[in-house]
Amino acid sequence: MLATLKTYHRFAYPLLLLTVSLLVYMTAYTSPRALFWDENYHVTSAQKHLDGVMYMETHPPLGKMLMAASEGLLGVNAELDKSALTRTSHISGEALPENFSFAGMRLPSTLLMALSVLFMYGILYRLTGHRLVAVAFSCLLIFDNALVVHSRAAMLEGIQLFFILAAIYYLVRTVTHTAPIRLRHYAILGALVGLTVSVKANGAIVLLLLVVLFFVDQWSNIKALRVLPVVKRLATSVPSAVAPLVMVFLSTFYVHIATGTEIAGNQRYKASPEYLTHIREGTTHTLSGFTVGMRDQWRFMAEYSDGVPRLDICKPGENGSPAFAWPGGTKSISYRWDREEVDGQVKVAHIYLVANPMVWFSALLGIVLSVGLLISRYVYGNPVKDVRLFGWIAVFTGLYLSYMIVMLQIERVMYLYHYLVPLVFAIINLALVFTYIFRAQILTNNRHTLINLGIFVALVIAVFAYFSPLTYGIPITPEQFEQRQWFDFWMMQVVR
Amino acid sequence: MNVQRWMTKDTALTALLCLLAVLILRAMVPIGVDANLEMRVSQSNVPIRYLHQRRDIGMTKVVHLDKLDLARHNRFYHSNLGDVGYGENFFADVEASFRITEPGTYVFVVASDDGFALRINGREVCSFVRDRALATQRCPIRLDAGSHDFQLSYFQGGGHAGLRVQYGRAGESKLYWFGENSPFLKLE
Numbered sequence: 065m066l067a068t069l070k071t072y073h074r075f076a077y078p079l080l081l082l083t084v085s086l087l088v089y090m091t092a093y094t095s096p097r098a099l100f101w102d103e104n105y106h107v108t109s110a111q112k113h114l115d116g117v118m119y120m121e122t123h124p125p126l127g128k129m130l131m132a133a134s135e136g137l138l139g140v141n142a143e144l145d146k147s148a149l150t151r152t153s154h155i156s157g158e159a160l161p162e163n164f165s166f167a168g169m170r171l172p173s174t175l176l177m178a179l180s181v182l183f184m185y186g187i188l189y190r191l192t193g194h195r196l197v198a199v200a201f202s203c204l205l206i207f208d209n210a211l212v213v214h215s216r217a218a219m220l221e222g223i224q225l226f227f228i229l230a231a232i233y234y235l236v237r238t239v240t241h242t243a244p245i246r247l248r249h250y251a252i253l254g255a256l257v258g259l260t261v262s263v264k265a266n267g268a269i270v271l272l273l274l275v276v277l278f279f280v281d282q283w284s285n286i287k288a289l290r291v292l293p294v295v296k297r298l299a300t301s302v303p304s305a306v307a308p309l310v311m312v313f314l315s316t317f318y319v320h321i322a323t324g325t326e327i328a329g330n331q332r333y334k335a336s337p338e339y340l341t342h343i344r345e346g347t348t349h350t351l352s353g354f355t356v357g358m359r360d361q362w363r364f365m366a367e368y369s370d371g372v373p374r375l376d377i378c379k380p381g382e383n384g385s386p387a388f389a390w391p392g393g394t395k396s397i398s399y400r401w402d403r404e405e406v407d408g409q410v411k412v413a414h415i416y417l418v419a420n421p422m423v424w425f426s427a428l429l430g431i432v433l434s435v436g437l438l439i440s441r442y443v444y445g446n447p448v449k450d451v452r453l454f455g456w457i458a459v460f461t462g463l464y465l466s467y468m469i470v471m472l473q474i475e476r477v478m479y480l481y482h483y484l485v486p487l488v489f490a491i492i493n494l495a496l497v498f499t500y501i502f503r504a505q506i507l508t509n510n511r512h513t514l515i516n517l518g519i520f521v522a523l524v525i526a527v528f529a530y531f532s533p534l535t536y537g538i539p540i541t542p543e544q545f546e547q548r549q550w551f552d553f554w555m556m557q558v559v560r
Numbered sequence: 561m562n563v564q565r566w567m568t569k570d571t572a573l574t575a576l577l578c579l580l581a582v583l584i585l586r587a588m589v590p591i592g593v594d595a596n597l598e599m600r601v602s603q604s605n606v607p608i609r610y611l612h613q614r615r616d617i618g619m620t621k622v623v624h625l626d627k628l629d630l631a632r633h634n635r636f637y638h639s640n641l642g643d644v645g646y647g648e649n650f651f652a653d654v655e656a657s658f659r660i661t662e663p664g665t666y667v668f669v670v671a672s673d674d675g676f677a678l679r680i681n682g683r684e685v686c687s688f689v690r691d692r693a694l695a696t697q698r699c700p701i702r703l704d705a706g707s708h709d710f711q712l713s714y715f716q717g718g719g720h721a722g723l724r725v726q727y728g729r730a731g732e733s734k735l736y737w738f739g740e741n742s743p744f745l746k747l748e
Contacts, residue, residue, distance in 0.1 A: 380605065380618065422584075502569065512570040519577045523584060530588050543590075546621055550587055552647065557619060 077199050078185050082178075085206045089178035093216045094166045096537050100400035100415055103218040104154050107169050110135060110218070111149035118324030118343055119153065120333035120364035122372075124313070125320035126262035127172070127220040135168030151329025166218065173222030177215035180222075181205050183229035187492060190240045191456050192499040194506050200517045201495035205488070207528035208423040213399070213415060213535045214481050221484055224263040228270055228485060231256035232492070235273045245281040247304040253277055254305035258312030265365075269467045269485065274305045276459050314358070321357035322349035334367075335360050372476040384477035387468060389553070391428045393419035395480060396554045403559055404539065411539035412559045417480055418534055421550060422527040426520075427487055430494030434461040437500070453500050460493035591640050595624035596739040596747055599654045603646040608715045611675045611689035615651065627739030628654065628712070631671060631694060631722025645716055652714040652723065657748040663705045665730035666745070668738070671696040672714060673722045679711040691717045700730055707748060710738070 099107065105121070106128055112119045113132035121128070135141065144161040152159070184205045188198035205211065215222030234256055238249045253274060260267035278301055279286065285293045325346050332340065339360045342353035375384045385395035397417040404411055434457045440446040441454070448454045467486045471478060498517075499506055505513035531548060533540045542558050549556045602620040623644045630636050636645035636652070645652065660666075668685060670676055673694035677687035686699035714723050725738040727745060736742040 378605075422580075505570065510570065512568075512574070516570060516573045516577060519574070519581070523577065523581060526588075527584060542622070547588075547590060549621075555619070558621060 074195075077195050078182055081181050081185055081199060081202050081206070084203075085178045085181040088206050089174050089212060089216060092536065093170055093174045096400060096402070096413070096415060097164075097166065098400065098402075099155070099157050099160060100217065101219065101397070103169070104156065106131060106218050106220070107160075108149045108152055108155050110169055111146055112328070113320070113323065115146075115150045115326070115328070116323055117150045117326045117328045117331075118321075118333075118335070118348075119331065120335070120361050121153075122365055122368040123220060123264050124262045124316060126259065126316045127223045127264065129316065129319065130172040130223055131169050131218055134171040138168040138171065140165040140167045147328075151331070153331065169218035170216060173219055174216050176226035177211065177222035180226045180229045183226075183233040184488075184492075186233045187229070187236050188495050190236050191453070191492075191496060192506070194499070196514060196517065197495060197499055197506060200521050201491060201498070203521050203524060204423045204427070204491045204494070207524050208420045208487070209528055209531045209535045210393075210417055210419045210424075210481070211484060211487070212528075213417055214484065217399075220264050221481055224260060224267050225484065225488060227256060227260040227263060228267060228488065231260060231270050231273055235277055238277065239280045245277065247300060250274065250277065250301045250305040251308045254307070254309040255312050257305075258309040261309070262313050262316040266467075266482065266485065269463060269470070272463055272466060277305075317358055317361065318354055321354050321361065324348060324357075333360075333364055369476065374475050375477045382477075384479055387471035387474070387478060387482070390471075390480055390483035391424065391431075392553055393421065393424055393480070393551070394553045394555065396556050397480060398557055398559075400537075401559050402537070402539075409541065411541055412545065413537040413539045414534045414545065414559070415537050416534035416556070418531060418548075418554065418556065419480075420524065420528050420531060422524045423491070424487065426524075427490035427494050430497045431461060431464055431490050433497050433501075434458075434493055435465075437497070450500060450503055453496055453503070457493060457496045457500060460489050460496065464489040464493065593624070593638070593640050594626040597625045597628065597654055597656055599623045599625055599644070599652055601645055602651045602653075604649040604651065606649070608649050608651070608674075608717045609691065611677055611687070611713060611715050617651075619646070625739060627737035628723060628725035629737050629739075631673070631724045634673075634694075634720035634722065636716060636721040636723065645721060648716060648718045648721075650716055652716075654710070654712045656710045657707055658710055659707050659746045659748055660703045660705050660744060661746070662744045663703065664744075665700055665702050667728055667730050668699040668701070669696060669724075669726045669728070669735060670699060670712075671722065671724040673720050674715055674717050676712060676714045676723065678725075679709075681709050682711075691719075693720065694722050696724075 109119055109121055109128040110131035113125075113129055114136055141161070141164055144164060146161060148159050148161065149155055181202050185198050185202045188201050189195060192198055215225070231253060234253055238245060238253070257270050257274065260270050278298070281301070282294050282297055325343060325348055327340070327343060335343070336356065338356045342348045342350070342356060347353045348357055375386060376382055377386070383395065383397045389395065396419075399415040399417060401415070402413045437454070438458060438461065441448055464486045467489070471482060502513050532538065533544070534548065545556070545558050549558075600620060600622050602615065602617045605616040605618045623641070625638065625641075630638055630644060632639065635643055638644050668678060670678055670686065671694055672688065674691035675687070675689045677689060678685045678699055680701055680703070685701050686697050688695070688697065712725065726735040727738055728735040729744065736745070739747070741747060
């Protein structure tokens with residue numbers, strides 16, 4: 065019995081995390097029973113997959129394909145006439161069939177995000193070597209209001225973050241494993257990067273993981289300036305990684321193009337006459353059909369991106385925000401509100417994208433500290449007390465900064481939820497910085513350090529609970545809403 | 561006692577976490593001030609240079625106050641509630657009714673940075689409608705016994721801010737904060 069317990073106790077922590085994560089993310093995820101934010105677009109796209117209708121969209125199709133698969137498998141709206149969804153690219157709440165259930169469409173993002181905590185735990189456990197540290201910082205992924213509210217929707221970020229965390233986990237697992245790095249590792253990581261990019265293009269940041277893998281693989285040769293072995297490895301590892309990446313990416317587009325054999329509601333998306341001919345003749349699955357379709361899809365994505373307006377913070381009701389303001393939680397977004405008046409008392413159910421400040425500010429502090437650490441090493445030549453951990457801190461700080469630098473170059477309007485990807489990097493980095501600072505204490509299971517960690521997690525959960533009415537749409541009074549406007553720069557808007 | 565033994569990284573982190581816990585609790589628990597007055601604060605989308613300029617409002621919020629004592633640290637600041645304005649370019653409006661028990665001449669003492677206008681029963685008693693540093697005006701008015709309407713409009717453009725409103729009987733040195741009752745004036 066004791067032996068069995070000993071064998072399985074290592075599963076206890078991830079199991080507990082998974083249970084809590086499922087409860088936090090999945091509880092009443094079908095609420096609100098109305099569309100909000102980009103669901104108006106994604107639900108129509110996903111339905112088109114089910115009905116074999118061609119469409120073009122700014123994001124690659126994998127996220128919508130998963131929504132369609134989930135909707136098809138659950139069959140929760142099988143009895144409804146959903147033709148209104150396929151005739152348009154953007155459906156209003158009024159046009160949605162009555163009693164439409166969101167259980168199918170919202171499931172992929174919600175469930176995958178809930179499952180992501182396992183990857184988070186795996187990453188942190190492998191890097192810190194301490195189960196409680198891994199559990200504590202995994203809680204930040206579960207109890208962040210912005211992550212929860214945005215993932216409990218028929219949107220793409222929850223799905224994308226799942227693949228991003230899967231890719232990071234695979235990289236960490238490969239690198240921390242005793243076995244040498246082989247080409248199949250490049251291939252699998254390439255495929256995971258391909259899945260990420262097939263959901264949303266900003267996931268391309270994880271291409272850097274392949275660079276990290278290569279550096280770790282060839283570090284001894286790079287350090288010794290042995291150019292020939294590095295070039296040789298480059299010649300084999302690049303195709304090994306890129307081929308599966310491209311294959312995954314093109315495969316999702318192939319399924320998308322090959323199955324889109326109808327035009328509905330005169331929605332042609334500026335498709336070329338050749339592509340339209342292939343659709344009419346049902347030959348989109350052929351090589352020429354796919355080539356033409358891919359070209360048109362690609363062109364549509366580029367044209368759409370060019371057409372997105374620039375950020376205009378002077379515009380009334382502007383929801384966009386500049387990237388430099390995201391780490392502080394600017395600007396929160398009201399996704400939806402429903403006002404009701406009971407006995408003269410106004411109560412409003414909000415679905416509001418607002419940060420858990422404990423998570424976001426701690427993560428930002430971690431980035432500040434790790435940048436300080438890097439400067440102290442490379443500018444002032446201070447010694448490093450744990451080379452391995454220092455390397456990983458450099459990796460995640462690098463990922464965070466790279467993403468933010470790219471975002472700062474983008475002129476089109478961007479939104480606070482575009483920060484969720486670097487937030488995940490920053491959470492991992494925070495765990496590493498904590499472990500780096502308290503290394504000796506963690507190694508000796510210092511009780512004071514672990515109690516501090518417990519207090520930190522308790523504060524994270526308390527703040528999450530406090531903001532949870534805005535996450536789950538629990539009706540609150542305008543005064544209670546105003547009480548949650550902790551910072552003016554969040555720019556929250558009360559409804560009376 | 562060996563103080564150095566306690567000065568560890570863990571102690572520093574505990575102190576930081578305790579401080580955070582206090583701040584979080586303070587932000588979560590509503591601070592109790594008597595809601596004697598309701599003030600509507602409206603953030604302007606354009607710079608405010610003149611109290612009566614056309615209003616182009618972005619955000620608004622309602623703040624419940626015990627008294628109109630909002631001039632501390634050169635900010636629109638309540639001693640318990642903290643900053644109650646929007647930084648800069650905002651209007652604040654207070655409407656209230658009060659009852660006078662003893663007829664006579666009363667004086668309202670208004671200090672503002674920037675401008676304000678005070679109306680009693682719809683009649684402007686005094687005002688300063690442009691921007692300025694904190695300055696005080698005494699505004700006398702004869703009031704009969706009975707109910708009266710109080711209307712105060714204030715604006716903050718840029719820089720320092722603040723608003724104070726007190727009242728008293730003409731010829732007497734004792735002043736009361738508007739929002740607080742006195743033997744001769746009671747809020748309704």
